Amino acid sequence: MSTLYEALSAAVESASGIGLRATLATLDGDRLVLPPTYADVGHNTTAPREDGSVERVSIDSPASFANRVEEQLRLADFGLV
Numbered sequence: 001m002s003t004l005y006e007a008l009s010a011a012v013e014s015a016s017g018i019g020l021r022a023t024l025a026t027l028d029g030d031r032l033v034l035p036p037t038y039a040d041v042g043h044n045t046t047a048p049r050e051d052g053s054v055e056r057v058s059i060d061s062p063a064s065f066a067n068r069v070e071e072q073l074r075l076a077d078f079g080l081v
Contacts, residue, residue: 005076008073008076012073035057035058035059036059036060043057043058044057044058045057045058
């Protein structure tokens, strides 16, 4: 299994984009993650089930996450510039 660094290094050699799917956890190990609340929709979730739970909750917008990943890739200096 490769490291994230190795995977990203290989990807930027031959690809113009990177898809990322991650399972996130809090730093203290607590499973409670509070999602952002948006003024017009509340929490960005899938439709509620009969019991009131939901399958997925967005904890970040794709654009915001991409901006942070882009900054970290820039700081990593893969020698692409």
